[in-house]
Amino acid sequence: xxxxxxxxxxxxxxxxxxxxxxxxxxxxxxxxxxxxxxxxxxxxxxxxxxxxxxxxxxxxxxxxxxxxxxxxxxxxxxxxxxxxxxxxxxxxxxxxxxxxxxxxxxxxxxxxxxxxxxxxxxxxxxxxxxxxxxxxxxxxxxxxxxxxxxxxxxxxxxxxxxxxxxxxxxxxxxxxxxxxxxxxxxxxxxxxxxxxxxxxxxxxxxxxxxxxxxxxxxxxxxxxxxxxxxxxxxxxxxxxxxxxxxxxxxxxxxxxxxxxxxxxxxxxxxxxxxxxxxxxxxxxxxxxxxxxxxxxxxxxxxxxxxxxxxxxxxxxxxxxxxxxxxxxxxxxxxxxxxxxxxxxxxxxxxxxxxxxxxxxxxxxxxxxxxxxxxxxxxxxxxxxxxxxxxxxxxxxxxxxxxxxxxxxxxxxxxxxxxxxxxxxxxxxxxxxxxxxxxxxxxxxxxxxxxxxxxxxxxxxxxxxxxxxxxxxxxxxxxxxxxxxxxxxxxxxxxxxxxxxxxxxxxxxxxxxxxxxxxxxxxxxxxxxxxxxxxxxxxxxxxxxxxxxxxxxxxxxxxxxxxxxxxxxxxxxxxxxxxxxxxxxxxxxxxxxxxxxxxxxxxx
Numbered sequence: 313x314x315x316x317x318x319x320x321x322x323x324x325x326x327x328x329x330x331x332x333x334x335x336x337x338x339x340x341x342x343x344x345x346x347x348x349x350x351x352x353x354x355x356x357x358x359x360x361x362x363x364x365x366x367x368x369x370x371x372x373x374x375x376x377x378x379x380x381x382x383x384x385x386x387x388x389x390x391x392x393x394x395x396x397x398x399x400x401x402x403x404x405x406x407x408x409x410x411x412x413x414x415x416x417x418x419x420x421x422x423x424x425x426x427x428x429x430x431x432x433x434x435x436x437x438x439x440x441x442x443x444x445x446x447x448x449x450x451x452x453x454x455x456x457x458x459x460x461x462x463x464x465x466x467x468x469x470x471x472x473x474x475x476x477x478x479x480x481x482x483x484x485x486x487x488x489x490x491x492x493x494x495x496x497x498x499x500x501x502x503x504x505x506x507x508x509x510x511x512x513x514x515x516x517x518x519x520x521x522x523x524x525x526x527x528x529x530x531x532x533x534x535x536x537x538x539x540x541x542x543x544x545x546x547x548x549x550x551x552x553x554x555x556x557x558x559x560x561x562x563x564x565x566x567x568x569x570x571x572x573x574x575x576x577x578x579x580x581x582x583x584x585x586x587x588x589x590x591x592x593x594x595x596x597x598x599x600x601x602x603x604x605x606x607x608x609x610x611x612x613x614x615x616x617x618x619x620x621x622x623x624x625x626x627x628x629x630x631x632x633x634x635x636x637x638x639x640x641x642x643x644x645x646x647x648x649x650x651x652x653x654x655x656x657x658x659x660x661x662x663x664x665x666x667x668x669x670x671x672x673x674x675x676x677x678x679x680x681x682x683x684x685x686x687x688x689x690x691x692x693x694x695x696x697x698x699x700x701x702x703x704x705x706x707x708x709x710x711x712x713x714x715x716x717x718x719x720x721x722x723x724x725x726x727x728x729x730x731x732x733x734x735x736x737x738x739x740x741x742x743x744x745x746x747x748x749x750x751x752x753x754x755x756x757x758x759x760x761x762x763x764x765x766x767x768x769x770x771x772x773x774x775x776x777x778x779x780x781x782x783x784x785x786x787x788x789x790x791x792x793x794x795x796x797x798x799x800x801x802x803x804x805x806x807x808x809x810x811x812x813x814x815x816x817x818x819x820x821x822x823x824x825x826x827x828x829x830x831x832x833x834x835x836x837x838x839x840x841x842x843x844x845x846x847x848x849x850x851x852x853x854x855x856x857x858x859x860x861x862x863x864x865x866x867x868x869x870x871x872x873x874x875x876x877x878x879x880x881x882x883x884x885x886x887x888x889x890x891x892x893x894x895x896x897x898x899x900x901x902x903x904x905x906x907x908x909x910x911x912x913x914x915x
Contacts, residue, residue, distance in 0.1 A: 354471060358480065360525030361464040364427065365484055366491045367518050368457040371399070371430075372629075373495030376636040376654075377647035378508040384801070385508075388443035390770070393565060393762030396633045398447045400758055401561050402454025403461065404751035405554045410459040411466060411744020412603045415737065416543045419463050419470075424526045426459025431519040438512040449512075460522075462747055466740035467530070469731045481669055481724040490662060496636050496654045500647030549603040552592040557752060559585030565759040568767060604745045605738075613733040614742060616842045617726040618749045620686060623835035624726070625753030627693055627828050628719055630761040631712075634821060639708065641802060641817040642701055656709050657716035664720030676847050678725050683839050685721025690832035692718060697826035701818040732847050757828070765821050772816035780808055 375382065375395060383392045414422050433452025440446035468480050502510040563581045571577040596602035608614050639650040664685075672678045692715035699708060727746060734742040802813050 356525075356529035357471070358468065358483075360522065360529045361468055362484070362487050363518065363522040363525055364423070364460040365464045365487050367427075367430065367515065367522060368403075368460045369487070369491040370495050370498075370518075371453060371457065371515065372396075373491070373632060374499040374511045375495075375508075376633065377496045377500035377640070377651045378503040378511055380637050380640055381503050381647070382446070382508050383443070386440070386443050386446065390766065391443045391447070393759060393766055394443075394447050395450060396629075397561065397565060397755060397758045397762060399450040399454040399457070400629070400751060400755040401557065402451045403458035404454075404748060404755050405557050406455050406458035407462050407748045407751060408553060408603045408741070408744045409550050410462045411740040411742075411747075412601065413545065414463055414466060414744075415740040416545070416601060419467050419740065420526065420530050422459060423463045423467070423530065424523060426456045426463065427519055427522050427526065428456070430456030430460060431515060432456075434512045434515040434519070438509050458751075462740070462744045465727060465731075465747070466743045469739040469743060470736050481728045483666060483669065484724060490658070496651030497648065498651075500636075500649070500651040503647045543601050544599070546595070546599050546601055546603045549592060549595050549599060552588050552595060553603060555588040556585055556592060557755075559588065560752065561755050561759050564756055565763045568763070603741075604748070605741065608734075608742060608745055611733050612841070612843055613729050613845055614746065616838050617682075617730050618746050619838045620682065620722070620835040621726050621746060621750035622753035623831040624686065624689065624719070624722060625750040625755075626757035626760075627689055627832055628715075628723075628757070629754035630757030630828055631693070631696065631715060631825065633758045633762060634765060635712070638817055638821050639705075642814050643705055643708075644802075644814075645705075653705060653709055654712060657712035659716065660713045661716035661720040664717050665724055668721055668725060672725065672728070672847070677844075678729065678847070679839075679842055679844055682722040682725050682729075682842075683836060685718045685723075685725075686832050686835045686839065687718070688721065689715060689718030690829050690836070693825045693829040693832060697822050697824075697829070699818070699822045701814050728847075729842070729845070732845060761821075761824050761828070764824055768820035769816055772820055773813065776812040776816060777809075780812065 379392060379395060382395065383389045410422060410426065430453050433449045433454070433456060436449030436452060437446055438449075440449060465481075465484070468484075472480055498514070499508070499511050502508060502514075559581045563578060563585065566581075567573050567578050593606065596604060596606050636647075636650045636654060639645060639653050640647060643650075645653070668681050672681070692711050695711045695714065696708075699711070727743065730742055730746040731739050802810065805813065
């Protein structure tokens with residue numbers, strides 16, 4: 313079918329089909345906007361989304377300062393990386409699932425389910441008396457958290473145009489920064505006070521507030537399905553992407569640590585991951601509702617921002633996950649002070665993310681911000697890799713502040729660019745797919761850096777103790793368990809064992825940041841090719857590039873264009889008339905269908 317024929321058929325459907333016989337395909341998007349939301353409705357909606365975002369991001373960092381004490385009490389230093397990695401792995405796997413299911417069946421019920429699952433995981437983590445129970449609870453938290461993250465972004469994208477959305481994404485980024493500051497501080501204060509288990513108990517009041525907000529305030533347009541066939545969930549694709557993600561993470565976490573590189577276990581994971589990835593691509597090309605549609609990658613905005621986001625995730629979470637532990641052990645400070653030392657990083661991230669969001673909304677220009685941000689991030693990783701055990705705390709704080717500046721300039725802007733490239737009916741899938749690859753990067757950063765850091769640390773401590781024993785064979789040797797170290801135990805160790813532990817932590821972690829820095833530079837190179845696609849000032853209700861869609865998606869576009877009101881029919885038919893300007897082939901839909909009111913500027 314030629315493009316001209318497709319266009320002609322489309323025009324006929326739009327202009328001649330009576331409103332009483334129009335059918336809304338389920339694939340056209342469940343949360344189609346039927347009328348602009350009021351100012352107060354958007355504000356209340358945004359409050360609920362911010363609470364959920366806060367909960368998710370808080371639990372990414374709240375254990376950072378408590379982690380040394382937790383793994384020491386539960387005798388699981390060798391499993392330390394899984395406390396964070398299990399959470400990230402589960403949330404990563406679930407992100408594309410939530411995105412696609414939300415687009416098909418509606419986002420509000422799914423959003424509430426995600427919050428409930430998150431709270432259930434908090435129960436298991438709260439009562440954990442061994443590492444396996446704690447890790448299982450973190451998995452459940454991740455399953456719910458992935459939905460809270462993705463659905464928050466896709467819901468706001470379904471009611472606010474891209475040009476106005478910059479300020480919202482900036483505020484969401486600042487909320488992440490605030491919770492990331494509060495996380496280490498709260499975790500440290502609780503660890504030194506009532507105990508680390510309260511880090512999970514505080515989720516319950518927040519969760520109840522989030523559920524109430526979701527039930528009362530989230531007035532997203534109601535999903536109505538026409539008489540067409542019920543959309544089929546891509547179960548096989550979801551299973552395959554779970555296998556691929558698990559193989560990637562397990563290979564990076566176990567390789568050279570639990571199993572030797574080249575062992576049958578590691579080789580088996582690599583082969584299984586490759587086979588599952590190839591099968592996933594074939595499945596996604598065949599099914600009618602793919603969880604990650606392959607045509608997304610034909611969009612240059614999506615492709616380049618996704619690659620850069622993956623690199624950002626590796627660097628950010630590789631540092632965030634283990635820096636508080638490093639600060640406590642190397643600088644001999646308590647958990648609360650370690651959390652305070654992370655404040656400058658999150659402060660610069662908060663300010664830069666919010667300011668960039670408002671500037672982008674005002675000017676519509678965005679490319680220079682992620683470019684400069686990812687370069688600043690690379691520079692900060694290089695500086696972090698030069699830290700020594702005797703370096704002052706101010707040097708560490710300065711490096712972390714620089715990292716926060718780079719993240720604030722880049723993270724939310726990349727998500728905004730991706731959302732701008734797709735219509736409302738696909739914004740959940742596109743946002744989830746982009747976040748999926750960024751979370752893969754985050755999980756890889758946690759798993760790889762955590763695995764290598766843990767192995768190097770254990771080796772450094774064992775070899776150091778052996779050297780000390782050889783130098784003083786008849787001296788007093790304190791009993792040191794390499795899997796049961798806490799900041800309190802380390803602070804009471806006599807010399808030279810105290811210095812040994814401090815040096816071991818420093819030499820095991822900081823050189824790894826230099827390994828990650830080239831990835832940020834590579835991300836800068838990719839972003840140089842990012843096109844300056846104009847930010848849409850209206851909500852886009854259909855895909856802009858029909859030639860890139862498969863037959864099922866194309867039919868959904870045509871069906872969704874069969875509008876149900878005379879006003880909508882008039883709007884679409886005018887945009888599609890031969891007298892109108894031919895749509896630009898830049899990945900942007902310029903048809904003005906609805907203009908949303910902006911509560912931050914509309915009075």
